[in-house]
Structure formats: C-alpha cells, structure tokens
Amino acid sequence: MNVSVGLALQPDHAFLDLCAGLLREQVDYFEVAPETTWRSASPGADFEPNRFHCEFLALGQATGLPFVAHGVGISIGTSPRDPARDQRWLTRLIADQSQFQYLWYTDHLGTSVVEGSELALPLPLPYNEAACQATRTGLEIMQHAVPTVGFENSAFYFHPGDPLEEARWISHVLDHGSAHLLLDLHNVHTMATNAGFDPRAYVDSLPLERVIEMHVSGGSCSDARWLRSGRVLRLDSHDHPVPEPVWDLAAHCRPRCANLRGITLERVGGTIEQGDVPLLGEELRRAARLAGGGRGA
Amino acid sequence: MEPDLGVYNAWLAAQMRGGGGDSSPDLPRHTAAHIDADGLALSRLLVAKLRFERLLGGSAAAARWFETDPKQFTAAFDSYHNQVSARAFFPSEEALEFQTWLASPSAQAFGTAGRRHFPA
Numbered sequence: 316m317n318v319s320v321g322l323a324l325q326p327d328h329a330f331l332d333l334c335a336g337l338l339r340e341q342v343d344y345f346e347v348a349p350e351t352t353w354r355s356a357s358p359g360a361d362f363e364p365n366r367f368h369c370e371f372l373a374l375g376q377a378t379g380l381p382f383v384a385h386g387v388g389i390s391i392g393t394s395p396r397d398p399a400r401d402q403r404w405l406t407r408l409i410a411d412q413s414q415f416q417y418l419w420y421t422d423h424l425g426t427s428v429v430e431g432s433e434l435a436l437p438l439p440l441p442y443n444e445a446a447c448q449a450t451r452t453g454l455e456i457m458q459h460a461v462p463t464v465g466f467e468n469s470a471f472y473f474h475p476g477d478p479l480e481e482a483r484w485i486s487h488v489l490d491h492g493s494a495h496l497l498l499d500l501h502n503v504h505t506m507a508t509n510a511g512f513d514p515r516a517y518v519d520s521l522p523l524e525r526v527i528e529m530h531v532s533g534g535s536c537s538d539a540r541w542l543r544s545g546r547v548l549r550l551d552s553h554d555h556p557v558p559e560p561v562w563d564l565a566a567h568c569r570p571r572c573a574n575l576r577g578i579t580l581e582r583v584g585g586t587i588e589q590g591d592v593p594l595l596g597e598e599l600r601r602a603a604r605l606a607g608g609g610r611g612a
Numbered sequence: 613m614e615p616d617l618g619v620y621n622a623w624l625a626a627q628m629r630g631g632g633g634d635s636s637p638d639l640p641r642h643t644a645a646h647i648d649a650d651g652l653a654l655s656r657l658l659v660a661k662l663r664f665e666r667l668l669g670g671s672a673a674a675a676r677w678f679e680t681d682p683k684q685f686t687a688a689f690d691s692y693h694n695q696v697s698a699r700a701f702f703p704s705e706e707a708l709e710f711q712t713w714l715a716s717p718s719a720q721a722f723g724t725a726g727r728r729h730f731p732a
C-alpha cells in the first residue's frame with residue numbers, strides 16, 4: 316500500500332506562509348484539526364466555519380491534495396456522553412465532510428470532558444471493560460460523520476495502572492469493529508521518558524497492523540518551578556524538531572505497520588521561523604524515506 | 613481491582629478542579645499506587661493553563677487586564693477556575709462565562725477591577 320506524507324495544518328497565518336513551499340511540494344495530504352476551522356457565537360450554539368475553514372479548503376483546491384481529520388474535542392472516552400454535545404460536533408463534521416472529504420478521522424484516546432467539565436486535555440481511562448465500551452461508543456459516534464475512524468495513543472502524564480497494560484488494553488479496544496490506531500511516536504517517547512518504561516515494549520504490545528497513520532513530532536520540558544517537587548517532565552508540546560529516539564522508534568515500527576497509509580509531521584504555529592523551514596523540509600523528506608515513497612522522498 | 617468507571621470519573625473531575633482534589637473519592641489502592649503525583653499535578657496545571665489561554669484568546673478585555681495587572685488578573689482567574697466548572701470549548705464561550713462570573717456576587721473581591729476592564 317502506498318504510504319503518504321502529511322503535515323498538520325495550523326490555524327496560524329505566519330505558519331502557513333512559512334510552510335507554503337513545503338505544503339506545495341513536499342506533502343501528499345494535509346491533516347486538519349476540524350475544531351480549528353470552527354467558531355462559536357455562544358455556548359451551545361451551532362459551530363460555524365471560521366476563516367481557516369475557507370483557507371484550508373482553498374489550499375486543498377489549489378494543490379489537489381486530500382485531507383485527513385485529527386480532532387481535538389469530541390472526547391472519545393467520555394462516559395456517560397452528552398447527546399447534545401455530540402450532536403453539536405456531528406452536525407458540523409457532517410457538513411465539513413461534504414467539503415473536505417476527509418480520508419479518515421481520528422481523535423485522542425482518553426477523555427477530555429469529565430462530568431461535564433471541558434478540560435481540553437486528554438486524560439487517561441482505567442484499562443477496564445467499561446472504559447473499553449465507552450471508547451468504542453465514542454468511535455461509533457465519529458463514524459456518523461466519517462466512515463473511517465480511529466484514535467491516537469495520547470501522551471498521558473499519569474497512568475491508572477502499568478502503562479504497558481495500556482498498550483494491551485488498546486489492542487482489546489480495537490478487537491471489535493473497524494477502528495484504526497493513529498500511532499503517535501512522540502507521545503510514546505514522552506510517556507516512556509516520564510514514567511521510565513521501554514518504549515519498544517509499549518509499541519510491541521500494540522496492534523500495529525491496525526495503524527493507519529503515524530505522527531512524528533518533538534517537544535520540550537516543563538519548567539522546574541511548575542511542580543512543588545521541582546521535577547521536570549517531558550511535554551507533548553510539538554514545539555521542537557523530531558528527536559532521534561522518535562525517528563528510531565518510527566523505524567522500528569514502520570515494517571510492522573502493514574496497513575499504514577500516512578506519516579504526519581506535527582509542529583505547532585508560533586514555534587518556527589524562516590531559518591527552521593529547511594529543517595522541516597528535511598524532516599518531511601525523512602518521513603517520506605520512512606514511508607518508502609511520498610512526493611518529498 | 614480496577615476502579616468502577618463512575619468512581620474513577622468522579623475522582624478525575626475532583627483532581628482536575630482548581631483546588632486539586634480535596635473532596636476526591638478514593639481509588640482502589642492498586643490503582644492509586646500507580647498514579648504519579650507529579651504527573652497528576654502537571655495535568656491539573658495544563659488543564660488550568662489551557663483554560664487561561666482560552667480566556668485570553670477569547671477576550672481582549674481579559675488580555676488587557678492581564679497585561680496591565682498580571683498579579684490581580686491571575687488571582688481573579690484562579691478564583692474563577694476554582695469556583696466555576698469549565699463549560700466552554702471555544703475562547704469566545706470562555707470569555708462569556710468569565711464575564712458572567714465577574715458580574716456575580718462570587719467575584720465580589722474583583723468587582724472594582726472587573727468593572728474597569730469589563731464595563732457593563
């Protein structure tokens with residue numbers, strides 16, 4: 316199967332201007348967080364397209380390249396779910412799907428809405444049957460908008476069990492149904508660094524044949540003043556180049572991901588200048604070599 | 613033993629609140645033993661940071677207040693974050709929630725400054 320290379324689009328004009336050449340010449344698809352293309356007039360109101368909705372669509376039209384969706388808000392593992400909130404997401408996503416024609420739609424493992432509170436950060440669930448069912452339900456809801464769905468292994472900073480158990484639980488969640496895994500290697504690296512486990516042991520316990528997309532990115536560290544203990548933890552902040560351990564992990568996983576369709580480079584807006592663009596280009600070329608093809612290889 | 617999902621969610625909600633889990637239900641000992649206290653505190657901090665950024669992104673008045681008096685604005689935000697459960701996903705929604713709180717008796721301590729930055 317042909318494996319493509321993508322870049323995550325940021326709702327940031329400086330980022331889009333700096334990356335214009337890369338977006339035209341070095342990627343095969345664009346990844347979009349649908350929520351970054353929406354706005355809301357008031358709590359509970361229907362989501363409306365913002366200016367990036369139109370600009371991203373124009374980019375797709377100008378380049379002829381497809382989109383994949385990587386959401387940040389549906390909160391896959393929330394339980395019990397709020398039907399009105401789900402409907403708010405679905406209404407917009409269904410309308411978007413007719414325009415963006417997302418090839419697949421993923422969001423993050425875990426829950427970012429807990430007892431009605433919008434926490435915006437994916438938080439871990441226990442590795443049990445009830446959480447497995449909640450996650451499967453969330454995935455089924457996403458399928459109302461886009462037929463091909465999945466979840467990304469999130470970077471959690473604490474674990475309600477042995478983190479290696481999480482990888483086995485992910486296998487169990489994916490046992491039934493057609494959902495896919497978005498394997499984020501920086502997230503694995505971040506958790507392994509903070510919790511002190513072997514990242515290869517984690518990825519080797521995952522159902523790698525279910526990986527549809529890989530994420531490569533970098534991060535930074537927390538400030539020593541943030542925690543009373545003074546401890547510094549690695550953050551999944553996408554604000555630095557992809558570190559070597561992430562590339563190593565990607566190379567380790569790649570041959571095992573028989574159904575992989577895309578490798579996406581993630582970098583947040585506001586963290587690059589003109590001088591960083593050649594390195595981003597090199598990262599996309601490296602991703603293309605890993606993919607075994609891609610326009611930038 | 614794995615925690616019941618309802619108990620776990622109640623624990624998580626309490627842990628992520630501004631105050632930081634004072635009224636949190638207990639998790640089974642086996643689960644609690646795995647929870648990294650620093651990682652939990654970092655998550656709580658990131659949740660607050662994301663809300664803070666959401667508010668500044670949605671309200672020019674809040675951003676101005678933060679710029680002119682960061683200490684007082686941060687105290688007001690802390691109080692808001694502790695008292696009001698997060699219902700907003702978008703910055704514009706967070707801005708409305710904050711403004712409503714600021715006009716309420718619970719925000720009395722910040723009333724004068726609040727009225728200066730958010731005139732009715």
Ligand SMILES: [Fe+2]
Nearest residue numbers: 467499530581
């Ligand atoms: Fe990711």
